[in-house]
Every structure is written in structure tokens, then in C-alpha cells.
Amino acid sequence: MNQTSSIVRLQQVDKDYYLGKVVVPALRGIDLDIAAGEFTVIAGPSGSGKTTLLNLIGCVDVCTRGNVSVDGHDTAKLTERELTRLRLERLGFIFQSFNLVGVLDAFQNVEFPLLLQRKLNKAERRERVMDLLKAVGIDNHSHHRPNELSGGQRQRVAIARALVTQPRIVLADEPTANLDSATGNAIVDLMEKLNGEGTTFLFSTHDPRVVGRAGRVVRMVDGRIVPPGAETAAPQPLHA
Amino acid sequence: MILVHIALRNLLSHKVKSSIVGGLLVFGTILVVLGQSLLGSLDRSMSTSIVNSMSGHVQVYSKDAKDPLALFGGMGGGNEIGHIENFPKIRKAIEALPEVAAVVPMGIDQAIVFGGNILDVKLEQLRAAEKAKDRNRIRILRAHVRRIVGMLESELKNLKGFTDESRMSEDMRSGLRDLPQATSDTFWNSFDADPLSHLELLENKIAKLAIGEDMFFLRYIGTDTERFRKVFDRFEMVDGTPIPPGQRGFLFNKLTYEEQVKHKTARRLDKMKDRMAEGFAIAKDEELQQAIKLNRAQYKEITYQLDDDAADLVRVAMQTELGSKEPALEKLVDAFMNMDDANFARRYKVFYDAVAPNLRLYSIKVGDTMTINGMTQSGYSTSVNVKVYGTFRFRSLDRSALAGSANITDLMTYRDLFGFMTADKQAEIQQLQKASGVKAVTRENAEADLFGGSGGEEVTDTTGVTPTDAPADATPAAVAAGTPPPDNARTFAASLQQRVYSPTEIDGGIVRNAAIMLKPGADERKAIQEIKDINDRENLGLKVVDWREASGIVGQFVGVIYAVLATSILVIFIVALVIMNNSMVMATMERTREIGTMRAIGAQRSEILKMFIVEALVMAAVFGSIGCVLAGTVVTWLGQIGIVARNDFMIFLFAGPRLYPFLSLTHIVVAFFVVFLVTLISTLYPALLATRITPLAAMQDAE
Ligand SMILES: Nc1ncnc2c1ncn2[C@@H]1O[C@H](COP(=O)(O)OP(=O)(O)OP(=O)(O)O)[C@@H](O)[C@H]1O
Ligand SMILES: [Mg+2]
Numbered sequence: 001m002n003q004t005s006s007i008v009r010l011q012q013v014d015k016d017y018y019l020g021k022v023v024v025p026a027l028r029g030i031d032l033d034i035a036a037g038e039f040t041v042i043a044g045p046s047g048s049g050k051t052t053l054l055n056l057i058g059c060v061d062v063c064t065r066g067n068v069s070v071d072g073h074d075t076a077k078l079t080e081r082e083l084t085r086l087r088l089e090r091l092g093f094i095f096q097s098f099n100l101v102g103v104l105d106a107f108q109n110v111e112f113p114l115l116l117q118r119k120l121n122k123a124e125r126r127e128r129v130m131d132l133l134k135a136v137g138i139d140n141h142s143h144h145r146p147n148e149l150s151g152g153q154r155q156r157v158a159i160a161r162a163l164v165t166q167p168r169i170v171l172a173d174e175p176t177a178n179l180d181s182a183t184g185n186a187i188v189d190l191m192e193k194l195n196g197e198g199t200t201f202l203f204s205t206h207d208p209r210v211v212g213r214a215g216r217v218v219r220m221v222d223g224r225i226v227p228p229g230a231e232t233a234a235p236q237p238l239h240a
Numbered sequence: 241m242i243l244v245h246i247a248l249r250n251l252l253s254h255k256v257k258s259s260i261v262g263g264l265l266v267f268g269t270i271l272v273v274l275g276q277s278l279l280g281s282l283d284r285s286m287s288t289s290i291v292n293s294m295s296g297h298v299q300v301y302s303k304d305a306k307d308p309l310a311l312f313g314g315m316g317g318g319n320e321i322g323h324i325e326n327f328p329k330i331r332k333a334i335e336a337l338p339e340v341a342a343v344v345p346m347g348i349d350q351a352i353v354f355g356g357n358i359l360d361v362k363l364e365q366l367r368a369a370e371k372a373k374d375r376n377r378i379r380i381l382r383a384h385v386r387r388i389v390g391m392l393e394s395e396l397k398n399l400k401g402f403t404d405e406s407r408m409s410e411d412m413r414s415g416l417r418d419l420p421q422a423t424s425d426t427f428w429n430s431f432d433a434d435p436l437s438h439l440e441l442l443e444n445k446i447a448k449l450a451i452g453e454d455m456f457f458l459r460y461i462g463t464d465t466e467r468f469r470k471v472f473d474r475f476e477m478v479d480g481t482p483i484p485p486g487q488r489g490f491l492f493n494k495l496t497y498e499e500q501v502k503h504k505t506a507r508r509l510d511k512m513k514d515r516m517a518e519g520f521a522i523a524k525d526e527e528l529q530q531a532i533k534l535n536r537a538q539y540k541e542i543t544y545q546l547d548d549d550a551a552d553l554v555r556v557a558m559q560t561e562l563g564s565k566e567p568a569l570e571k572l573v574d575a576f577m578n579m580d581d582a583n584f585a586r587r588y589k590v591f592y593d594a595v596a597p598n599l600r601l602y603s604i605k606v607g608d609t610m611t612i613n614g615m616t617q618s619g620y621s622t623s624v625n626v627k628v629y630g631t632f633r634f635r636s637l638d639r640s641a642l643a644g645s646a647n648i649t650d651l652m653t654y655r656d657l658f659g660f661m662t663a664d665k666q667a668e669i670q671q672l673q674k675a676s677g678v679k680a681v682t683r684e685n686a687e688a689d690l691f692g693g694s695g696g697e698e699v700t701d702t703t704g705v706t707p708t709d710a711p712a713d714a715t716p717a718a719v720a721a722g723t724p725p726p727d728n729a730r731t732f733a734a735s736l737q738q739r740v741y742s743p744t745e746i747d748g749g750i751v752r753n754a755a756i757m758l759k760p761g762a763d764e765r766k767a768i769q770e771i772k773d774i775n776d777r778e779n780l781g782l783k784v785v786d787w788r789e790a791s792g793i794v795g796q797f798v799g800v801i802y803a804v805l806a807t808s809i810l811v812i813f814i815v816a817l818v819i820m821n822n823s824m825v826m827a828t829m830e831r832t833r834e835i836g837t838m839r840a841i842g843a844q845r846s847e848i849l850k851m852f853i854v855e856a857l858v859m860a861a862v863f864g865s866i867g868c869v870l871a872g873t874v875v876t877w878l879g880q881i882g883i884v885a886r887n888d889f890m891i892f893l894f895a896g897p898r899l900y901p902f903l904s905l906t907h908i909v910v911a912f913f914v915v916f917l918v919t920l921i922s923t924l925y926p927a928l929l930a931t932r933i934t935p936l937a938a939m940q941d942a943e
Binding site: 051054055058060061080081084085087088089092093095097099101102103104108111112113115116117161162165173 | 242245246249250252253833834837838839840841842843844845847934935936938939
């Protein structure tokens with residue numbers, strides 16, 4: 001993998017949290033490259049550092065040591081405004097609890113990032129949003145507000161929202177954790193399909209069935225990435 | 241715009257917050273609109289009352305004034321407002337301004353007038369009868385006078401125990417010495433032998449004992465009466481005629497006239513009638529019962545005035561009304577005055593049909609000449625005779641005591657009373673100094689009446705003023721008042737009543753203040769500025785105040801309520817601010833994840849701030865509008881039915897019996913401004929908190 005094709009690159013990244021004077025080391029010496037078009041899963045037990053890692057990549061947090069570069073930008077060197085801009089233009093987010101704006105309907109939720117971008121006119125926005133709602137299968141519910149949708153439908157809306165700005169990478173922290181397994185599977189199906197259409201996905205999970213569907217698996221334990229060699233040593237009931 | 245949409249949606253979804261904040265904002269808006277509207281209409285109605293009755297839009301007075309001008313009386317009560325020296329110049333300069341319609345010169349002061357007691361009146365009538373040799377009248381009048389003197393004696397006897405004789409005036413003492421003689425049979429039996437000397441004793445000695453029976457404190461405006469009448473459109477005559485242009489004269493304010501000059505029993509009955517018309521009943525109302533008590537106790541107010549003929553008429557009328565054969569008048573009056581709700585209306589009519597015609601219903605009548613006793617600026621007593629031409633009122637303010645206390649006289653009389661040296665006064669003093677004033681004024685008057693005088697209708701004060709304490713350096717005016725004018729002075733004084741003064745003479749003397757009436761639609765503020773400018777430029781030496789300031793506490797009334805209202809609105813909005821701030825902070829906390837999500841997916845801090853501001857604006861617009869509509873409805877409704885004035889003061893404030901509030905665009909604009917301001921301020925802190933929410937807030941969830 002050469003450097004230019006990677007969207008995300010982490011080198012020797014450490015992240016410490018401070019609880020008062022106690023230092024909580026959440027990540028240790030992380031090296032990671034994500035290339036365009038990949039469908040990557042970050043797997044690992046609770047507390048292993050998945051969310052922390054995604055936050056660094058998602059530019060909502062900065063690392064303590066090391067280097068995180070997203071779409072060629074060293075995040076440590078960017079201002080708060082520039083980070084926000086980077087999130088808006090280059091990244092898509094899917095959240096565990098969907099995080100839709102409650103007072104807006106499905107269409108408006110998806111349209112929201114486009115309004116922040118101020119690039120497209122109303123008609124263009126409409127077309128883009130409706131296409132995506134169709135792609136995630138919610139086009140019939142475009143005027144429903146989140147509380148009128150099921151969990152799976154909400155997450156579909158959230159996926160549409162993450163994709164609407166045509167980001168370089170979509171980050172998702174346990175997108176299926178709040179869904180029953182059938183719905184969760186359908187969501188992974190959808191992401192797979194969208195990945196097939198060219199979107200890069202990076203998401204975390206500790207659901208073994210989901211891990212099995214990933215193109216690439218990054219395993220984490222205690223804030224470190226388990227080297228690929230040790231990967232095979234891991235128990236593999238997943239494919240059972 | 242999506243932000244407006246979010247704002248509206250948020251309003252609807254955060255029900256608790258919205259209803260608290262909304263309620264406060266609506267309430268605040270209503271308060272602001274309603275308060276302004278009421279005060280605005282109050283200000284307008286007051287200006288109608290005050291401006292068009294006596295103040296004009298602007299008042300000017302000497303810049304050297306020690307006290308502030310207070311047309312309706314002020315707090316300190318000081319009246320040292322200096323005086324304006326060169327009124328013609330001032331008038332010319334100010335009337336040249338395009339906004340100004342007229343400048344009316346004025347001087348306001350207070351004086352005492354003695355209504356003349358019944359003994360004086362009867363003695364005068366007796367003198368006329370003696371002159372006419374009308375045997376029958378003489379008989380009746382003598383009997384009446386004798387009865388009055390008898391009553392006087394018994395009254396004074398009662399008093400004697402309480403009063404220390406050494407503290408009485410010389411007049412009092414000599415009167416008391418002569419009283420036994422005046423009540424003796426010998427005196428009355430010998431009356432025919434020398435009526436004049438008998439009359440003289442009664443007039444000069446005995447009548448003095450009856451002073452103070454009718455004493456009025458009058459507040460009056462000395463002014464160019466003709467201009468006053470034309471400029472102040474609230475002025476209207478009730479009885480009599482206006483003072484002829486350029487002449488001396490006095491006009492009673494109808495309310496003062498009724499309150500002070502009218503026969504006390506009659507006045508009480510009038511007031512009872514008014515009160516009962518308002519729905520009060522004698523059976524339940526203490527005030528009415530009190531009036532009845534007074535009428536019964538003061539039966540003498542009636543019996544004292546009746547001679548035998550009149551007493552017969554009244555006796556018959558009352559006996560008929562009461563169905564009684566009681567011969568004693570006192571008992572009849574007492575029973576008659578003991579009214580109840582059932583018989584009041586009938587007895588009121590009987591009183592005016594059969595009793596009042598025999599009474600001196602007003603102790604000073606239109607057409608009489610009365611003596612006004614004033615106090616000069618240097619503190620000495622002074623008195624001036626002036627003819628009462630009639631009564632007037634200020635339209636629709638006729639029941640207001642404040643507007644009803646101002647009487648009107650001409651400037652010449654005013655200047656004499658106030659001790660300014662007019663040419664007339666100087667001439668009069670010269671006359672005085674030539675003559676030796678031995679005889680009393682009353683004597684002079686009486687003789688003039690008896691022997692070819694001007695007829696018996698002049699009521700002249702007999703008590704006069706006794707400036708026994710006037711020091712050697714007393715002003716000529718005081719000397720004039722203290723020393724009775726002799727013959728030639730008397731004729732001179734009479735001629736003054738007929739004199740017509742030229743406008744130059746009227747304007748020429750000193751005035752104390754002047755009312756400036758603006759043309760209709762003129763901009764008050766601009767006009768005041770122009771007057772101030774011209775005052776500075778031409779060195780007029782004036783203090784220029786608007787009608788509010790000029791009218792003393794009354795004029796500042798609206799200002800005071802305005803301050804009270806503004807303060808309470810301020811307090812309410814500060815409370816609202818705190819409550820709104822709290823509830824919005826709470827709402828913001830609830831929205832942490834939503835805001836964090838927006839930040840995560842790329843909303844800048846400034847956009848979050850914008851969202852909050854839009855929300856505040858939407859909130860202000862929505863609730864402000866609701867408040868305005870509600871307040872507008874209330875004002876319109878009040879504007880149709882009117883607010884009823886519950887007392888005299890309110891009548892004055894409302895410029896009539898009802899106040900009709902109106903709504904103006906300014907009220908709405910101000911209300912919106914206030915609401916927007918308050919909402920924005922209360923959003924400030926929660927908005928700041930919101931911008932501090934990090935995108936991490938979107939992630940740290942669920943678990
Ligand atoms: N804000 C924080 N302050 C202090 N410590 C934190 C904070 N966030 C995470 N940690 C610690 O960092 C470590 C990694 O946490 P992280 O949330 O990344 O784990 P995770 O793999 O996402 O776990 P889970 O599967 O339960 O979501 C944990 O030990 C956690 O206690
Ligand atoms: Mg996690």
C-alpha cells in the first residue's frame with residue numbers, strides 16, 4: 001500500500017486520558033493505514049480502545065503522541081475550525097444511537113450536512129438526498145421524524161446522512177449495537193453494498209458475526225493492535 | 241431556512257421550557273403594551289385637561305424664580321416664582337414663532353373673601369327700607385335684625401366662657417360692650433326716633449361681631465381675561481357674562497362657587513343628590529347619614545336667614561310636607577332635614593321650591609361687587625373691590641376639584657392685590673393721603689347706598705382687613721388697604737370698575753408667568769426648543785417649561801407612574817431573564833447530544849450560536865406577537881368601553897368621566913424591542929454553553 005492511496009494513516013499513536021491525576025492509557029503505539037475502498041472492522045473487547053481510535057480518526061479528538069493524518073492532513077496541526085471543516089467535507093459519521101436531530105424529518109436530517117456545506121442548491125440537494133434515501137430504502141418515509149421510525153430505519157437515515165456529502169471515509173462506532181441481530185445484519189448488508197459502490201467504511205464492533213463479514217479486521221486488546229500473526233491464534237467461532 | 245425550522249420545532253417540542261418562557265414573554269409584552277397605551281392616553285388626556293384649561297403647552301416665568309412654577313400647587317407650596325418685567329417684548333418675540341398661537345399673561349395667587357354675613361345684608365336692606373319709608377318692610381326687617389342680634393348675643397354668651405377678652409380685637413371688645421344696648425327694648429323702641437344712628441350702631445359695632453361667618457379661600461388666576469377666554473377652549477361661562485374686554489372683574493369657577501359660596505345646607509343637599517344618583521342609599525351610606533346629621537344640627541343656617549314673612553312661608557311648606565302642626569320652625573326644620581331614601585327626592589324639591597327662594601342661596605351673587613383680601617409679596621394685607629361678572633367652568637372637568645379651584649380675575653386687579661404698583665393704585669394712594677380717613681368704609685358705602693347710591697345690590701366687605709401690625713415702612717398698597725378710603729377715594733374706586741384698559745396697559749404691567757398655546761398639530765418639543773432659543777438670543781430672562789413641569793405634582797403624575805411602571809417592568813423582566821436563562825440552560829443540557837452530533841458532522845461553533853440566536857428571535861417574535869395581539873385586544877376593548885373615572889382626581893387625569901386608551905405603533909415597536917432584547921440576553925449564556933459542547937458529546941452516549 002503506498003502512502004498516497006491511504007486516506008487515514010496513524011503512526012506510533014498514543015492516547016492518554018486523564019482522570020484527575022491518574023493517567024489512563026487508552027491507546028498504545030498504534031500504526032494503521034486505511035486505503036480507499038476498504039471495508040474495515042475494528043474488533044476487540046470492551047475497553048480495548050475502539051471508540052478512542054475512531055475519535056482520533058474522526059477528528060473529534062487529538063492524540064497524545066504520534067501522528068494522525070486524515071486525507072493527507074496532520075490533525076495535530078489543524079485548528080478547531082479546520083478540523084470541523086475536515087469532518088464536514090471528508091468524513092461521514094454513523095453513531096451507535098443514530099443521533100438524528102429529533103425535530104427534523106428523515107429528509108431534513110439527511111439534507112443537514114449539505115446545508116452546512118452550502119455548495120448545492122435546493123434542487124441539487126433534493127436530488128442527492130432522495131437518491132440516498134432510495135439507496136438506503138427509506139424513500140417512502142422521507143417525511144417521518146426519527147421517533148416515527150424503527151431503530152433500523154433510523155440507522156438507515158443516519159447512513160444516508162453520513163454519505164450525503166460523499167465523504168472519503170465513513171466512520172461508524174458500533175452501528176449495530178443498538179439493533180437486534182437481524183436488523184444489524186441488514187445494516188451491514190447495506191454498508192457492504194454501499195462499499196461495493198465505492199465508499200470506504202471503517203467501523204467498530206464486538207459482534208463476532210459482523211466481524212466475519214469484514215474485508216479487513218483490525219483487532220484490538222488493551223489499547224494495542226494485535227499483530228496479524230497473533231490474529232490466527234485468536235479463537236475463531238465466528239465462521240462457525 | 242433550516243435553523244428557523246429547527247427553532248420552531250424546538251419551541252413545540254420543549255413544552256415545559258416553551259410554556260415558561262412563552263408565558264413570561266407574553267405577560268411582559270402585554271404589560272409593556274398595555275402600560276404604554278394607558279400612560280400614553282393618560283398623558284394625552286391630561287394634556288387636554290391641563291393644556292386647554294389653563295397651562296397652555298408651554299409656560300414661561302422668570303429665570304430668577306426661587307420656587308418652581310406649580311399651576312396646580314406643588315410639594316413645597318412656595319410661590320416665589322419672581323415676575324416677568326417686560327411682557328410686551330416677550331409676547332412679541334414668542335408670538336412671532338410659527339408654532340405659537342398665543343401667549344397669555346398670568347399671575348396666580350390666593351386670597352380671602354368674606355361673603356358678608358346675613359346681618360350686613362339685612363342691615364343694608366333695612367337701610368334701604370328706611371330710606372324708602374316702606375313701613376311694612378321696616379317692621380319685618382327690624383324684627384329680623386333684632387332676632388339675629390339676639391341670637392348673636394346668646395351665641396357669644398356661650399363663647400364667653402372660653403375666650404379670653406384681652407386677646408380679642410378692639411372691634412370685638414367695643415362690639416361686646418354695645419351688645420346689651422343693641423338687644424335692649426329701649427334701643428328698639430327708640431329706633432323710629434333716629435333710625436340712622438341706630439343703624440350706625442348696628443353696622444359699625446354689632447355687625448363686626450358676626451365676622452367670619454362666610455370666609456372663602458380663593459385661588460385665582462389674574463390674566464388677560466379676554467385672551468384667556470379665547471385661547472383656552474375648555475373655558476366656558478356658566479352664569480353671567482364674561483368680563484367685558486379690558487375691564488376689571490372676577491369670574492368664579494362654578495365648582496368653587498358651589499362649594500364655597502353656596503348656602504351650606506343647600507350644597508349638602510346637592511351633594512347628597514349626586515351621591516344617591518351614584519347608587520348610594522341613605523340607609524346604608526355613612527357619608528349620606530353624616531350629611532343629614534349636619535343638616536339637622538345646622539338648622540340655624542336656615543332659620544337665621546328667615547324674617548317673619550319668609551318664616552311663615554317656610555313653616556307652611558314644611559308643615560304640609562311633614563303633615564304636622566308643629567309651630568316651632570326649629571323643630572320643623574330638624575324634622576324636615578331628617579330625610580330617608582323614600583322622601584329625599586320630594587323634600588329636595590320642596591327645599592328648592594319653597595325654602596331656598598327665601599334664603600340667601602349664594603352669599604355672593606353674580607353682579608355683586610366683592611372685596612378680595614390678598615397678601616402682597618412683601619407680606620402685607622391688601623384689598624381690592626371687584627365686580628363678579630359670572631361663573632365659568634372648564635368643560636368636562638367641572639367636577640374635578642383640581643380644575644375647579646381656579647377662579648379668574650383681570651390682571652389689573654391681580655397686580656393691585658399682589659402689591660405691584662399700578663398707576664391706578666398710585667393715584668388712589670394720592671387721593672388717600674389728601675383725605676383724612678376717619679369714617680369707616682362701611683359707613684361710606686352705606687351712606688352712598690342710602691342717599692342716592694348705586695342701589696342696594698353691592699355687597700361690600702364690612703370687616704375689611706385690619707393690618708394693625710403694619711409697620712411704619714409699610715408699602716403704600718398696605719396703607720391703602722388698611723386705611724378706609726374716604727369720599728373721593730370711594731368714587732375713584734367706583735370709577736375703576738367702569739374703566740376699560742387698553743391692551744398696552746394690560747400687557748404693560750408686571751406678570752408672573754405666561755401660557756403659550758401652540759397651533760394645532762405643532763411639534764411640542766420643537767416649539768419648546770425654539771422658545772428656548774429665542775429666550776437666549778433675545779435675552780428674555782425666562783425659564784421655559786412644558787405643561788407637565790409647569791403644573792406641579794399633577795403634571796408629573798404621568799412621569800411618576802411611568803417610572804413606577806418602567807421599574808416594575810424592569811423587575812419583571814429581570815426575573816423573567818433569570819427564569820428564562822435557567823430553563824434554557826436546562827434545555828441546552830438536554831440537547832447536548834444533538835448539538836454534539838451537529839458539531840461532529842461538521843457544524844461550526846458559530847453555526848450553533850446562530851441557531852440559538854435564531855431560536856431566540858423566533859421565540860421573541862412568536863410570543864411577542866401573541867402578547868401584542870392580546871394586549872391590542874384589551875386596549876381596543878377598553879378604548880371602546882372606556883375606563884371609568886372613580887373620583888375627582890381621575891376625572892381631571894382622564895379629562896372627563898372616562899379614559900379611552902388607544903394603541904399606537906410606537907407601543908408595539910417598543911414592546912417588541914424590549915422582548916427581543918430580553919430574549920437575546922437570556923439566550924446569551926445558554927448559547928455560550930452550547931458552543932462549548934464538543935463533538936465528543938455525540939459519541940459518549942448510550943452506555
Ligand atoms: N473520556 C475518557 N476518560 C477517561 N478514560 C476514558 C475515556 N474514554 C475512554 N476511556 C478509557 O479508555 C479505554 C478505552 O476506551 P474505549 O471507549 O475506547 O473502549 P471501547 O473499545 O470503545 O469499549 P466499548 O467496546 O465498551 O465501547 C478504557 O479503559 C476507557 O475506560
Ligand atoms: Mg466504544
